Amino acid sequence: MPALAPWVGALVTVAACYSLGSWFLVRLRISLRRAELPPLAFTLGAALLHLIVFAILALHIAYTGVVIAIPIAVAAAGVWSGDWRVPKAAEPPPRRSWFARAVGWILFAIAGTFTVVYIFNAWAPEISPDGSSYHLALVARYLRAHGFQAVPTNMYSTLSQGVELIFLPAYAIASLLGGDGAASGGSAAAMVHLAFLIALGLAIRAYANRMGHALAGDAAALLVYLSPVAGVVGTSAYVDVGAAAAVFAAFYWTQLWDEDRRTQFLVCIGLMAGYAYAAKYTAALIAVYAGGFVLWRSRSVRAVALVAACAAMMAAPWLAKNWIYVHNPVAPFANRWFHNPDLHPEFERTWTEFLRIYNVKDPSTIPWMVFVSGGAMQNPLGPVFLFFPLGLIALRKKAGRRVLLPAVILLLTYPANIATRFMLPELPFVSFAIALALEELPVAVAALLLLHAAYAWPRNLRSFVAPESWVLRRTPTRAALRSQSAENYLSSAPNYRAARMIERVVPPGEKVLAMSGVADAYTSREILVSYAGALNEQLTDTLASGWDEIVRPSRAQVLRFPERALRRIRVVQTAAMPKADELWSVAELRVFRGGREVPRAAEWRLRAFPNPWDVGYAFDNSEATRWRSWQTAAPGMYIEIDFGAEVRADEIRIESAADNPDVRLQLQEADADGNWKPIDVKLEEYTVTPETSLRKAAAHELQAHGVRYLFLHDPNPGAEYYAADPESWNFTPVARADGATIYKIGP
Amino acid sequence: MPVVRFHRVRLASCAVLIAAGLCACERWPEAYPVPAQQPTFEDAERWERIVHMTDVDAHDHFIGDIFDPLSANWRWTGKKPLIRLNAPAGVRRNYSIQFVIPDAAFRVTGPVTLTFLVNGHVLDRRSYSAAGPYTFEKEVPSEWISGGETTLGAQIDKTYKAENQPAYGFLMVAIGLKRI
Numbered sequence: 001m002p003a004l005a006p007w008v009g010a011l012v013t014v015a016a017c018y019s020l021g022s023w024f025l026v027r028l029r030i031s032l033r034r035a036e037l038p039p040l041a042f043t044l045g046a047a048l049l050h051l052i053v054f055a056i057l058a059l060h061i062a063y064t065g066v067v068i069a070i071p072i073a074v075a076a077a078g079v080w081s082g083d084w085r086v087p088k089a090a091e092p093p094p095r096r097s098w099f100a101r102a103v104g105w106i107l108f109a110i111a112g113t114f115t116v117v118y119i120f121n122a123w124a125p126e127i128s129p130d131g132s133s134y135h136l137a138l139v140a141r142y143l144r145a146h147g148f149q150a151v152p153t154n155m156y157s158t159l160s161q162g163v164e165l166i167f168l169p170a171y172a173i174a175s176l177l178g179g180d181g182a183a184s185g186g187s188a189a190a191m192v193h194l195a196f197l198i199a200l201g202l203a204i205r206a207y208a209n210r211m212g213h214a215l216a217g218d219a220a221a222l223l224v225y226l227s228p229v230a231g232v233v234g235t236s237a238y239v240d241v242g243a244a245a246a247v248f249a250a251f252y253w254t255q256l257w258d259e260d261r262r263t264q265f266l267v268c269i270g271l272m273a274g275y276a277y278a279a280k281y282t283a284a285l286i287a288v289y290a291g292g293f294v295l296w297r298s299r300s301v302r303a304v305a306l307v308a309a310c311a312a313m314m315a316a317p318w319l320a321k322n323w324i325y326v327h328n329p330v331a332p333f334a335n336r337w338f339h340n341p342d343l344h345p346e347f348e349r350t351w352t353e354f355l356r357i358y359n360v361k362d363p364s365t366i367p368w369m370v371f372v373s374g375g376a377m378q379n380p381l382g383p384v385f386l387f388f389p390l391g392l393i394a395l396r397k398k399a400g401r402r403v404l405l406p407a408v409i410l411l412l413t414y415p416a417n418i419a420t421r422f423m424l425p426e427l428p429f430v431s432f433a434i435a436l437a438l439e440e441l442p443v444a445v446a447a448l449l450l451l452h453a454a455y456a457w458p459r460n461l462r463s464f465v466a467p468e469s470w471v472l473r474r475t476p477t478r479a480a481l482r483s484q485s486a487e488n489y490l491s492s493a494p495n496y497r498a499a500r501m502i503e504r505v506v507p508p509g510e511k512v513l514a515m516s517g518v519a520d521a522y523t524s525r526e527i528l529v530s531y532a533g534a535l536n537e538q539l540t541d542t543l544a545s546g547w548d549e550i551v552r553p554s555r556a557q558v559l560r561f562p563e564r565a566l567r568r569i570r571v572v573q574t575a576a577m578p579k580a581d582e583l584w585s586v587a588e589l590r591v592f593r594g595g596r597e598v599p600r601a602a603e604w605r606l607r608a609f610p611n612p613w614d615v616g617y618a619f620d621n622s623e624a625t626r627w628r629s630w631q632t633a634a635p636g637m638y639i640e641i642d643f644g645a646e647v648r649a650d651e652i653r654i655e656s657a658a659d660n661p662d663v664r665l666q667l668q669e670a671d672a673d674g675n676w677k678p679i680d681v682k683l684e685e686y687t688v689t690p691e692t693s694l695r696k697a698a699a700h701e702l703q704a705h706g707v708r709y710l711f712l713h714d715p716n717p718g719a720e721y722y723a724a725d726p727e728s729w730n731f732t733p734v735a736r737a738d739g740a741t742i743y744k745i746g747p
Numbered sequence: 748m749p750v751v752r753f754h755r756v757r758l759a760s761c762a763v764l765i766a767a768g769l770c771a772c773e774r775w776p777e778a779y780p781v782p783a784q785q786p787t788f789e790d791a792e793r794w795e796r797i798v799h800m801t802d803v804d805a806h807d808h809f810i811g812d813i814f815d816p817l818s819a820n821w822r823w824t825g826k827k828p829l830i831r832l833n834a835p836a837g838v839r840r841n842y843s844i845q846f847v848i849p850d851a852a853f854r855v856t857g858p859v860t861l862t863f864l865v866n867g868h869v870l871d872r873r874s875y876s877a878a879g880p881y882t883f884e885k886e887v888p889s890e891w892i893s894g895g896e897t898t899l900g901a902q903i904d905k906t907y908k909a910e911n912q913p914a915y916g917f918l919m920v921a922i923g924l925k926r927i
Contacts, residue, residue, distance in 0.1 A: 556803035558803065595806075600781045600784070601781070602780060602781065604780065604781050605777075605778035605779065605780065606778060606779045606780070606781065607777075607778045607779070612779070615779055616779055616781070616782035617782075619781050619782060620782045620783070620784065620785050621784040621785050621787075622785035625785075640778075642778060653803065655803070686801050686802060686803035686805075686817075687799050687801040687802050687803065688802065688803055688804075689796065689797065689798070689799060689802050691794075691796050691833075692787040692788055692789060692790075693788040693789065693790035693793065695788075695790070696788035696790060697785065697787070697788050700785065700786070700788065701785075725793075727792075728790060728792075728793050
């Protein structure tokens with residue numbers, strides 16, 4: 001049964017999507033052509049099913065029975081009502097020349113062969129980087145919790161999950177039948193994603209047929225379908241192809257609406273545009289296109305409002321979820337505007353900076369990686385896409401103009417993340433434009449596709465791409481059929497072995513601070529990856545105080561002033577930083593009178609801006625912890641003490657690390673009216689030499705947050721210090737393999 | 748006949764109301780009380796402490812003959828500067844001192860001899876025949892440190908007296924016990 005379980009999960013889910021979409025279209029009294037119904041009903045049904053699953057998770061009723069019964073019932077209802085019947089062809093297909101028919105058969109054979117390869121790859125146990133680390137891990141987590149959970153330690157949980165929610169029933173069914181959890185569940189999810197890829201290809205073909213460009217449609221569909229990036233992503237539990245299918249469907253609905261301007265189509269446009277957002281933030285630009293197109297063609301604000309309202313139905317639940325869980329509707333972005341305790345603006349700055357360049361030293365190599373070698377861009381489009389300028393020739397044709405505009409609009413978000421798969425939403429449009437440009441030359445089209453197929457064939461592809469590229473390199477038939485056990489197959493992946501080591505060593509319910517990611521889907525332990533949440537970053541920073549000279553408090557700024565009574569004071573940062581990575585930090589802020597510290601009292605009230613939630617770290621008497629602005633230090637940031645009563649003092653002492661040398665401080669006092677006035681101070685700077693063990697203090701802090709395990713690889717920062725003297729941290733190494741170590745923290 | 752009908756809904760107004768409602772949900776913390784004070788952790792095996800004259804708590808360690816003000820990273824000493832540390836017992840440690848014999852003093856005193864002291868015991872004596880910066884380190888017999896307060900110091904045989912100033916010995920930069 002493990003071999004068939006993914007099929008059952010995937011087929012039931014795909015059938016439910018198609019059935020729901022068909023039902024909705026019947027209710028809207030929309031009739032589609034024979035070739036159009038399967039892809040458009042499937043994508044529309046996926047959008048609707050995702051809302052149902054969202055509601056189930058929001059209501060916390062995601063028990064196995066519910067999650068399995070819903071898609072089965074939906075699929076059965078479609079069959080019973082007859083809504084899912086594909087209409088007969090209204091008219092015979094246009095006569096083609098023998099050459100065109102021969103080309104068609106060749107293309108069909110190529111597509112079929114690749115489909116077999118794709119099916120086996122999707123069917124094999126899932127171990128894709130993001131699929132196994134968070135797409136599926138979140139699905140598994142929601143299923144364990146029977147609903148949504150706030151996961152502040154994993155910023156990926158704040159991304160919209162419109163495609164993951166379609167994976168969820170497939171995952172639940174396959175896990176139940178397969179009996180091997182994520183191995184079967186992951187395969188089912190990957191197969192659902194493959195269904196999106198097939199739907200995308202069929203949609204491109206159907207659209208081209210409708211526009212009277214059948215050959216161009218076949219070619220464009222194959223250009224997308226065979227592209228190595230689509231092949232590997234579409235056969236994994238990723239979401240990019242799902243997003244691309246939603247985008248193209250939204251576009252398709254705009255074109256259908258434009259033909260006869262029926263209001264029902266506006267509903268479909270809106271739902272698919274909104275679902276594109278739900279699938280992937282960057283795909284939301286199709287809503288801009290759709291709204292603009294409808295406005296341009298109809299001059300009706302009311303029509304645009306209907307599109308927007310329907311789009312909002314799909315997008316708003318995700319905005320609301322984020323608002324409720326992390327107080328930021330568009331998390332993990334815009335944290336400077338939506339300050340929240342779970343995501344640091346500094347994380348966002350460094351993360352988005354990375355996504356814009358992927359540590360590529362020579363940007364001129366990026367196009368080669370995107371088109372041919374993959375490399376740091378992860379996977380290639382295929383060299384035939386170097387012919388993309390030919391697409392401009394398609395501007396001569398109405399169909400070409402129609403597809404090039406959304407291509408340009410969708411490309412706008414690409415610079416924000418230059419990994420090749422972020423081009424998937426625009427790929428159908430570019431492919432169609434290229435194919436349109438060449439459609440009068442069938443031989444050229446055939447040659448181009450043969451070239452593309454030869455390049456993309458896994459055995460050949462291996463020799464074209466960089467070794468680190470993520471592409472389909474083989475057809476894992478034995479693993480798919482489970483004649484090779486899932487455990488055996490997955491064990492070739494280091495991130496899987498790491499996850500299983502954690503599962504074996506760390507008791508249930510424990511949290512693990514990890515300095516690098518693992519295949520979370522294969523462990524039920526909570527993994528706190530060092531950069532993926534505010535708490536994770538804070539704890540990582542605390543640990544670093546034990547080994548990194550620049551992080552530990554080494555500097556004391558002493559603000560002296562004639563003794564006076566104080567009630568409310570602020571230490572205000574006044575300087576602009578020369579570098580964006582210079583954050584303001586305070587390890588301890590102490591008040592003195594006559595050389596003796598004024599004891600911190602229960603009636604004191606502390607505030608900080610920004611990052612008010614962590615202000616306690618500046619007053620906790622621990623040199624291992626520090627309050628940080630977690631965004632570039634800027635004038636006006638402050639830490640405030642409201643003493644609650646008059647306190648006499650003559651000195652404020654601020655202990656901090658050496659990594660914010662350009663910070664300048666001013667002491668202010670609130671007057672009776674609450675206005676802040678500077679206090680004249682004499683600033684003196686000293687050094688701080690901690691006498692106690694920062695290492696043990698750091699370990700204590702981790703334990704205080706319920707983190708009793710640390711996972712890291714040898715190259716991770718600090719690893720050599722932990723390994724050299726684990727006892728000094730109160731660490732005990734409990735497992736080691738593949739250059740990775742798990743430490744138990746504390747007794 | 749269109750299936751979807753418009754009602755007289757002022758979408759813009761609704762959007763504004765929803766946005767305002769969502770904004771009202773923002774939870775900005777008012778203020779926090781002082782958190783629990785964290786314990787400090789000793790680690791006798793790895794304990795070491797060098798008191799730099801620039802340390803903000805250097806004064807807390809002075810017993811005598813170390814003068815204000817702090818200049819750059821040093822302070823003038825008298826004839827026999829002493830500091831105190833809370834050193835754990837039973838662990839091997841080096842006495843460590845960084846100091847400077849300044850030109851101005853050397854021109855007056857000529858070569859000098861420093862006696863390095865730990866809890867009143869003479870650890871070593873060294874003569875210095877030129878001005879300049881020096882570092883001295885030597886292992887302390889473990890039986891000299893019995894835990895608790897430990898005094899460290901250095902005594903110079905000749906002092907330098909400027910006009911209207913106390914008798915100066917040398918410039919102290921740092922002194923303490925270092926882990927071996």
